[in-house]
Amino acid sequence: MNSRLYQFILNKQHHAYRHRVDWDLAGEYSAAGLSPVERMADRFERLCKEEKAVILEGEQIVFLRTVENLPAIFTDAEWEHFRATYYIHELGFMSNLSPNYYDTIAVGLLAKRETADEDGKRAIDNIIALSDKYRNEAKRQGRDDLVEILTQVPRYKARNFREALQFFRIIHYALWLEGNYHNTIGRFDKYMYPYLKADMEQGLYTRETALELLEDFFLSFNKDSDIYVGVQQGDNGQSMMLGGVDEDGNDVFNLLSELCMQASCNNKMIDPKINLRVSKNTPPERYTLATHLTRAGLGFPQYSNDDVVIPALEKLGYEHKDAVNYVTAACWEFIIPNVGADVDNIAAMSYPKAVDTALHNDLVRCGTYEEFFACVCDEIKKESDKACSGLDNLWFVPSPFMNVLMDCDIYTGGKYNNFGVHGTGIATAADSLAAIKKYVFEEGSVGKEELIRAVDENFENTPELLHKLRFEAPKLGNNDDFVDSIATELLDTFAACLAGKVNCRGGIFRAGTGSAMYYLWHANEIGASPDGRRAKEPFGTNYSVSLFAKVKGPVSVIASMTKQHFENAINGGPLTLEFHQSIFADEDGVEKVGRLVKTFIDRGGHQLQLNTVNLERMLDAQKHPEDHRQLVVRIWGWSAYFVELDKEYQDHVIARQAYTV
Amino acid sequence: MIGTIFDIKEMAVHDGPGIRTTVFFKGCPLRCKWCHNPEGLSVKPQVMWKKARCLNCGSCRKACEHEECRPFGRCIHACPENCLEITGREVSSRELAAELRQSAEILGDEFGGFTFSGGEPLAQPEFLLELMAELQGFHLCIETSGYAQADVFRSVIGKLDFVIMDVKLADTELHRAYTGVDNGQILENLRVLQQSGPPHVIRTPLIPGITDTGENLNAIEELVGESVWEKIPFNAAAGAKYEMLGMEWFLKK
Incomplete structure (x- = not known):
């Protein structure tokens, strides 16, 4: 370097x-x-x-x-x-x-x-x-x-x-200067490797000199990125996709993919943001290699599962040759390079809002849980309709250079013009419904009005009920079918509500598992919730368990979060797991975390993002930011320097579950 | 039969080969001054009080009708901050084995096996043997102080695939002073392990000024002989748990 x-x-x-x-x-x-x-x-x-x-x-x-x-x-x-x-x-x-x-x-x-x-x-x-x-x-x-x-x-x-x-x-550089943003990088190892390969065959580079050049190249993504601010510093969409299969089903992963991970590891900077496509056929060593990057603490790589994503995209109408080429947009939304003009983050639907409305409007008159759940589904439908409405006559400021670079007339759209809708707070909703099912309908130990009142009063007068709902009720993430199956039904319902809708560009609506910043915004739309979440407490990010849920550990979380039918909801949005730094203390720990990732993929999970966290360091960084300028954390779909974040985002990262050894 | 455990840990990466699940048995005959799992010392269920989070709201002081709260004189189902947690759960070997097999099913080929830790798993020998029988076919490992009667030790290690055994102090007097028990039995079991046991590793926790002295480490090195020997860095964060249990931590100073 x-x-x-x-x-x-x-x-x-x-x-x-x-x-x-x-x-x-x-x-x-x-x-x-x-x-x-x-x-x-x-x-x-x-x-x-x-x-x-x-x-x-x-x-x-x-x-x-x-x-x-x-x-x-x-x-x-x-x-x-x-x-x-x-x-x-x-x-x-x-x-x-x-x-x-x-x-x-x-x-x-x-x-x-x-x-x-x-x-x-x-x-x-x-x-x-x-x-x-x-x-x-x-x-x-x-x-x-x-x-x-x-x-x-x-x-x-x-x-x-x-x-x-x-x-x-x-x-x-020109794309940014023209005024486009979230300019992604695409399948870099696929399109760049032929150049490196040819040069290496001529003896122009060794592994080491190629790495050195690549490190300088990676550095270039960080020279101007502070100018490219999204919701927060770091939210700039410079996502790179590595690995995956090509049109013929061959593995793309090559020496350049490996060097990219190495360069990212060495530079320890938040750009470019590395994604890795994997599948059942991915060799275990590759997970170990990738876990070394996870250990570096940048929140990379984010994994996506070809076995799930490609067929799901095809099911939505993407041609095979395009589906196999998928990349991620700024965060985790699956998009198609060159010809895709999907607007993958156009709206968001809040599951807890649907539960909250049904709780207040319908619970009292419902005789069974099934009856109540049907009311929740109706609300999801209404929320979905709302999310998809008002999106007529979409228009973007035309960018001449972007138009040159796309293989379609991007001013009017592309080969694909689908709209993606995030689904926020699935764990909060599933946990709330599980509590209602168990305590209100099965045990009868909590009265309907009693629950509604307690939620409205933010549990101020009912500490015992709060304790029960918050700490004793079944929670998503424990490999417990009682609650996991509710999450499955919620996701299916959301996907079904979007199915068949046509957008203003003739495309469809894709249901997603991401939250983006809505885990804060949507959480503030409602008060407390029946899972024992207090008013103003945020939801988990993306496809994650609730912030305060006591879970058995990452293995059970993976079991719970791979049961759902992602083939119906493939807009993107990962399960996030946080590991304490100490788990990576030795090579053995690194290899084992890699094997856990393999488990997630083999079980049919769609997208996974691992973080290395060090609570002590984050707390110290809040007090002494000047000592921790390089501390990187992952937010919802991008990594950022901790000290450059607003406090509410810092606090959310601190509150997430961390699995220690 | 029924045994008492205080935790089950998924994704235990430092407790033997592969991704393992570790069960922590409650109760230990030793009283190591540096013990980092003080909730594993007593075999009885205990309340852990997270004082730092306590709002002094009094919710736990109100009379309740829960049978399980009686021994503690407080209601353990009332705290809005979850400051009171019971450590220690009585469970049958069959029920526990069923629970444990879940993680093996999830992980499939990536599953490494089960590790029995504590506390001291050998302090509940019959329960341990039953549990091991229930889990037959899996890679089984123990983390032990080695403090157990010779016949118990032999019969357990004979059915294990891997043993992680502590040798903390070589000197008998120091051992008694810092762990509360004599090390004669431990060293005898060590020889049994080395002569006729399964693959194993010897571990020595490095406690500043107590076990990390040159004299002690040299003496242990001799005892270790051909066995694999790991020295484990001292975990200073363990002190917090003592306070939660209302205990004094010797190493606090």
């Missing part, structure tokens, strides 16, 4: 090259009556001109953001108009796409220019002009290596591994 450069970036010294621009583009464009696509093209051109070529000492992969902000291109009034006319998703710009890096790097931008529209041509010309600025700077610094590379790419195809990496960096 180039440790000087690494320290330079770590200490944010490169921020000294940054400046802000205060252009009133929105006003100017509005007065001139420019169309949205013209505005995107023009801003991009101006930014490319404004960008300075900065080459840091020893840098092998160049391109650094020097303009810190993207000036607005629409006035507030114009946004208001858009929001009134269209459905605007999040920020309104294109996000969570997986563009075709592979073809672009293989042919060069000039070749892409031939088939691009006028705005695309203009974007390409600007990128080439900016990279020429870098070439001149390289010349000035006597960096002949870079002069040679930048003479070739991005104009022409990459001829070797380093050119391919540099080419990728330029494309990815």
